[in-house]
Amino acid sequence: MKIYNILFERFGPQNWWPGESPFEVMVGAILTQNTNWQNVEKAIDNIKKAGMLSPHKLLENKERIPQLIRPSGFYKLKSKRLIAFLEYFVHNYDGDAENFSGKNTDSLRRELLSIAGIGPETADSILLYALNRPVFVVDAYTCRILSRHKLISRNKDYEEIRKFFEENLPRSVRLYNEYHALLVKLGKEYCKKNEPLCNTCPLYNTL
DNA sequence: TGCCAGGCCGGGT
DNA sequence: ACCCGGCATGGC
Numbered sequence: 001m002k003i004y005n006i007l008f009e010r011f012g013p014q015n016w017w018p019g020e021s022p023f024e025v026m027v028g029a030i031l032t033q034n035t036n037w038q039n040v041e042k043a044i045d046n047i048k049k050a051g052m053l054s055p056h057k058l059l060e061n062k063e064r065i066p067q068l069i070r071p072s073g074f075y076k077l078k079s080k081r082l083i084a085f086l087e088y089f090v091h092n093y094d095g096d097a098e099n100f101s102g103k104n105t106d107s108l109r110r111e112l113l114s115i116a117g118i119g120p121e122t123a124d125s126i127l128l129y130a131l132n133r134p135v136f137v138v139d140a141y142t143c144r145i146l147s148r149h150k151l152i153s154r155n156k157d158y159e160e161i162r163k164f165f166e167e168n169l170p171r172s173v174r175l176y177n178e179y180h181a182l183l184v185k186l187g188k189e190y191c192k193k194n195e196p197l198c199n200t201c202p203l204y205n206t207l
Numbered sequence: 208t209g210c211c212a213g214g215c216c217g218g219g220t
Numbered sequence: 221a222c223c224c225g226g227c228a229t230g231g232c
Binding site: 035 | 226229
């Protein structure tokens with residue numbers, strides 16, 4: 001039995017990413033850095049209630065951003081990061097995710113990584129969940145789960161783990177979406193308790 | 208009450 | 221190439 005099937009049978013579809021538009025997903029990807037999603041929701045809610053969930057409005061009122069996103073934590077730092085992203089997005093793409101469509105995924109990834117405060121996980125979350133590109137998102141839970149089950153010798157090399165998934169799975173946005181969400185779900189439910197993924201199937205050497 | 212969340216960066220070894 | 225501290229709020 002493959003890990004994906006074990007997870008899907010146990011938890012069902014996760015329906016990620018929570019967010020009503022590509023832009024909302026992008027904002028959430030930055031705000032959720034090392035932060036509980038509940039707190040991010042409060043921050044996004046503040047932005048929505050202020051009627052400012054648009055790249056141009058946020059950029060035109062950037063002095064209001066710190067207070068709006070305060071519940072998401074690290075709010076001064078994240079304000080800088082969000083503004084850096086907004087400037088890139090508005091200046092180069094007019095704040096319209098449709099304008100990314102001509103770009104190939106690799107160069108888009110490089111562009112995102114060149115923005116201060118956007119690292120590999122944030123970039124890949126934007127690529128997969130906002131722009132529907134087939135990029136596997138690796139996070140702290142993924143590393144812990146893989147290393148705990150000894151599916152990869154070294155942990156904490158982001159690129160190595162990403163390629164491990166991408167080279168052993170069909171290149172499917174839908175699958176990558178669900179798989180990463182399921183790993184996070186498993187991590188939240190079980191990682192802290194140090195429980196194995198599946199007691200009845202010790203040999204789940206396939207993804 | 209204390210610990211920690213869907214990271215990233217910069218400085219030190 | 222690793223390792224560490226800083227960044228900050230809110231929930232359990």
